[in-house]
Amino acid sequence: MRYFRPVEFSIKTLSPEAARTGCVVVGVFQDKKLTAAARRLDQASKGALARALRDLSGKTGSTLLLHGLPGVAAERVLLVGLGDSEPREPAYLAAVRAAANVLKDLDAKDAALFLVDMKIAERAVSWNVRHAALGMREAFYRFDQMKSQKKADAPALASVVLPLSPKAELQQALKEAAATADGVALARTLGNLPANICTPAYLADEAKKLAREFKLELEVLERKDMEKLGMGSFLSVARASQQPPKLIVLHYNNAKSKKPLALVGKGITFDTGGISLKPAGEMDEMKYDMSGAGSVLGAIRALAGMKAPVNVVGVIPACENMPGGAATKPGDVVTTLSGQTVEILNTDAEGRLILCDAISYAERFKPDAVIDIATLTGACVIALGHVATGLFANDQRLADEIRAAADESWDRVWQMPLWEDYQEQLRSNFADFANIGGRPGGSITAACFLARFTRKMRWAHLDIAGTAWKSGRDKGSTGRPVPLLVRFALRHAGKK
Ligand code: BES
Ligand code: MN
């Protein structure tokens, strides 16, 4: 695997006109009002900046690059539009992204990002720091490991200064962002890898690498282990695949006295639908059906990378959902690890069938809370589009904590109902219940199915079907919800 050294960030007091760097980045509002840093550059250059503003709209994310301004030590000045003069979060994030996209193509090895000192709604400066570093790293991500001709244009940019006075709390925010960016990149790469490479065994190997690098405890259960345990539901999904299923259990424990947070990630490395075969259009995107698994590995990587004082166990059921002579058939009844029986009316509702056994398995770790993360339903995409992850929980305090973490990480969620009224849609004439509940409220009945396995635990479910990847021209994994999971784990451990 080819590896570009990621851009490094540091926090240092700097003045915009005196900074000796490849590029200083400053903001300009839509009404052509200058930010404080931009004003200083304008004064130092005797109005050169204000004159150049004729060519910049100041709209959010617009950019203008200036070279060799008199009185300014930096080689270049990048002006970035911030839109409204009281910028909110989306404007800041768009400005960071726009700056990164220009910096990416410059022959500058360092830069200073003066956007970080802006007041963004109610946010503290540490929020700006986290999102500057994470946003830039996300924009610099690329995936070309499957191309025979690699692009030779590795970005020249090696380091970025965030010009602020280096307080401990900002250094901590930076450390969190850098480790989170590593976790996001891992999740994205695992998602983007094709299903002929990223198999259940590949995911297990990836967990092994993490275990080695960060000295984590790892256990990988094989088919025979799961047969012995009685994971009839998980194994029913893996039946027709040539790829052996794996149950990956990865512990990161840096808070020995605390009960663990269990993260359970759906790891379907390819979802054909099975006998309830999916239509051909866009079926390639079902390589992303392991994004929940990728986000669990990514979050653990991030937490271990920043040595967070948390106790987390990742549980990943990984297999392929294939048709074939041995495949599970509609109408088949299976027995789950919990002992409850399920009538499989649609083999394409396989995520819940592997998650229920993994969640029951997680119970043995006596978790403080369980969060499962899954590309579970097309219905969730219809309900919330590609903006918000669907949140379901059997405990409102847990839901509120997740909502707060989602807001801080801007990795947003929207809570959906989990009322008992929906449960009757899962009724079955032949088993305890069925694995589908019809079209109405499809993401809710999927969550209701999982709720039947979590009665003894504080549990939340994140349906990331709409948020884990992008389709179309920009097709690719987003790495969501790694930022949310990391922020949640830190908050939950009492870290601000
Ligand atoms: N992995 C899919 C969900 C999915 C579909 C995510 C499209 C993103 C885009 C899941 O396994 C699935 O197939 N769900 C079915 C459930 C249905 C059969 C009740 C669905 O959503 O159609
Ligand atoms: Mn499916």
Ligand code: ZN
């Ligand atoms: Zn699926």
